[in-house]
Amino acid sequence: MSPRVILVDDETERATSVREALEANGFDVVAVLETGAGLPHQAEQLSPDVIVVDMDNPDRDTIENMRRLTHEHHRPVVMFAQNPKTQAIHARAAGQAAASSSRGWLSKKPSA
8 A cells, every 4th residue: 555645835836746756756745835824634535645845935824734643643744855955944943843753854946
């Protein structure tokens, strides 16, 4: 059985690329969300093994719901960002999330 993933990314083209890469590597992407607003409900309904979140443009719902999912639902979260400023800003958030059971932080490299 393939690991089930919910992907949160507000940029459609990038979300499609990330989804395709995940699926090519054996993951089952069960939902792609533009914001974290519906994340807890989707996680409850779809029971993902991991949640992958783009942090370049996080909204307040995404950040708060990531905390809820790691604390209340014990869902692992992997965060990623491409923008160097975003990476610096969210390094602190990543550290806090890691303390609350986030599983990782990935730096995206821009396409050539």
